[in-house]
Amino acid sequence: MKVIETFNISKQYRNTTVLDKINLEAGKGEIVGVLGPSGAGKTTLINILTGQIRADSGDAYILETSCVNLDCKIYSKIGIMMDSFGLYERLSVYENLKFYSQIFRISSNRIEYVLNKTGLYGARKTLVQNLSKGMKARLNLARAFLKEAELLFLDEPTSGLDPQTAQHIHGLIEEEKQKGTTVFLTTHNMHEAEKLCDNIALLCDGKIVEYGNPQKICSKYNYMNVIDITLKNGEKISLPNSPKSSDKIKQLVESESIKSIHSSEPNLENVFLLLTGKVLKQ
Amino acid sequence: MKNILFIFRKQLKDSLKNKAILIQFIMHPLIAAVMTLSVHIENMPENFFVYLFSPMYITMAPIVSMSSIIAEEKEKNTLRVLLMSNVKSYEYFIGIGGYIFLICMLGAAVFCVLGKFAGIEILYFMGIMAVGILTSIVIGGTIGTASKNQILNTSITMPVMLVLSFVPMLSQFNDVINNAGRVLYSQQIFNLINHTSTLDFKCESIIIIVVNILISAILFAVLYRKSKFA
Numbered sequence A: 001m002k003v004i005e006t007f008n009i010s011k012q013y014r015n016t017t018v019l020d021k022i023n024l025e026a027g028k029g030e031i032v033g034v035l036g037p038s039g040a041g042k043t044t045l046i047n048i049l050t051g052q053i054r055a056d057s058g059d060a061y062i063l064e065t066s067c068v069n070l071d072c073k074i075y076s077k078i079g080i081m082m083d084s085f086g087l088y089e090r091l092s093v094y095e096n097l098k099f100y101s102q103i104f105r106i107s108s109n110r111i112e113y114v115l116n117k118t119g120l121y122g123a124r125k126t127l128v129q130n131l132s133k134g135m136k137a138r139l140n141l142a143r144a145f146l147k148e149a150e151l152l153f154l155d156e157p158t159s160g161l162d163p164q165t166a167q168h169i170h171g172l173i174e175e176e177k178q179k180g181t182t183v184f185l186t187t188h189n190m191h192e193a194e195k196l197c198d199n200i201a202l203l204c205d206g207k208i209v210e211y212g213n214p215q216k217i218c219s220k221y222n223y224m225n226v227i228d229i230t231l232k233n234g235e236k237i238s239l240p241n242s243p244k245s246s247d248k249i250k251q252l253v254e255s256e257s258i259k260s261i262h263s264s265e266p267n268l269e270n271v272f273l274l275l276t277g278k279v280l281k282q
Numbered sequence B: 001m002k003n004i005l006f007i008f009r010k011q012l013k014d015s016l017k018n019k020a021i022l023i024q025f026i027m028h029p030l031i032a033a034v035m036t037l038s039v040h041i042e043n044m045p046e047n048f049f050v051y052l053f054s055p056m057y058i059t060m061a062p063i064v065s066m067s068s069i070i071a072e073e074k075e076k077n078t079l080r081v082l083l084m085s086n087v088k089s090y091e092y093f094i095g096i097g098g099y100i101f102l103i104c105m106l107g108a109a110v111f112c113v114l115g116k117f118a119g120i121e122i123l124y125f126m127g128i129m130a131v132g133i134l135t136s137i138v139i140g141g142t143i144g145t146a147s148k149n150q151i152l153n154t155s156i157t158m159p160v161m162l163v164l165s166f167v168p169m170l171s172q173f174n175d176v177i178n179n180a181g182r183v184l185y186s187q188q189i190f191n192l193i194n195h196t197s198t199l200d201f202k203c204e205s206i207i208i209i210v211v212n213i214l215i216s217a218i219l220f221a222v223l224y225r226k227s228k229f230a
């Protein structure tokens, strides 16, 4: 049995369909990502999987339990980072983590570890109400990592963070994967999705437009592959990577006018644009 | 069981930094102390300020603090995080409620000292205060559970609190209000407290208070089921 499995889950608010027949699965130790622009339905999907709201139709299971009757036993095995912070504003960073470590029954040694990993150690005595938005996001993440969970839900774990901290976070996520933790993350950063995920779902307007391994998705759309040529006179030409272009390239090579030439493979962003006509927010 | 203690301790730390809640806990005992020690009018009934402010205290402080703590935790999503950890909802409510109960009992002790009660009077006074505080905590929990955010919470708490704390006082001057107000636990508590020195104790009062507790507890349970995460 898979760690996460959904069968045709749909969700509507009033008359708008926010999720439309979503099918997803994740095996143990896999990182599954949902890539989509703002309003695609990513958070709604996490809310359903973590039992915070109910789907209108379809079935969803995590850790072999239906998402409509998750109990403390299941919750103790999952770590959740939502986009709303859920932190105690009048307590310090350390006091927040200390409280949750007590609730989670985790030794306080782990607090120092996650503080260091999320770059919050220096701010551990700061009251949460005085933290910047990015720091709150990191604390929120630190809390999700506090538990040694079997399954982690991360809603846009690196959005709004500087590249260096994002790197640290990626390291943390990969470490969890090594330990066999299954990770479900949402993002609108295609580099993050490409780098971390074993499988990704491209989500747009509540529909999964493509699902699978990032590399495989890209090579599936390989016909979008182009050859970029820069000429010595500064002119840039893009040609389709197909026999049709061979004459033109031959001609350019013979006239010794090429400065550089390379092929560019389609990336997730291009694939997303191709499939939905929409641009992912960076 | 441990969770209750953790939540209790968290709440203690948090409330010490929360002026709005702190004021609720100390306002009435403080005013009563200042008045008792400084105001001396001829023919003023004995323990006038204690009997006036202590019933007000037990209808205001627990309701406001309980409901606003819960509403804030809902608004900030911390309650949701707790319930998605291994915290059972009853552990949460006992943790927060227990905290408020203890703090308010300290406030009640201040009134007790001001009233210079002795022996059985202490037991009587503190017992009645405890029952009143408990009822108010359940009512506060109900309002907090029913409100999605703090603004909504304040707008429900205010009228409820005003009715509960002012009806008993107005009852003294108006028979119509007195008769209608009898069904309120706050009026019964007010009457019981005002009889501390005579230890005059009516069964009717206890029945009405128990009914009040039951109604609010049922309302609480229903509303809690409906709005668990919202």
Ligand SMILES: Nc1ncnc2c1ncn2[C@@H]1O[C@H](COP(=O)(O)OP(=O)(O)OP(=O)(O)O)[C@@H](O)[C@H]1O
Pocket (backbone or CB within 6 Å): A013, A018, A036, A037, A038, A039, A040, A041, A042, A043, A044, A045, A083, A188
């Ligand atoms: N409680 C609700 N009532 C009505 N509409 C809602 C509700 N929650 C979400 N929606 C709608 O559902 C859609 C998807 O929202 P969702 O929060 O899942 O998007 P998202 O992919 O997480 O976006 P973002 O990247 O901005 O976080 C949005 O159009 C939103 O307006």
Ligand SMILES: [Mg+2]
Pocket (backbone or CB within 6 Å): A042, A043, A044, A083, A155
């Ligand atoms: Mg979202």
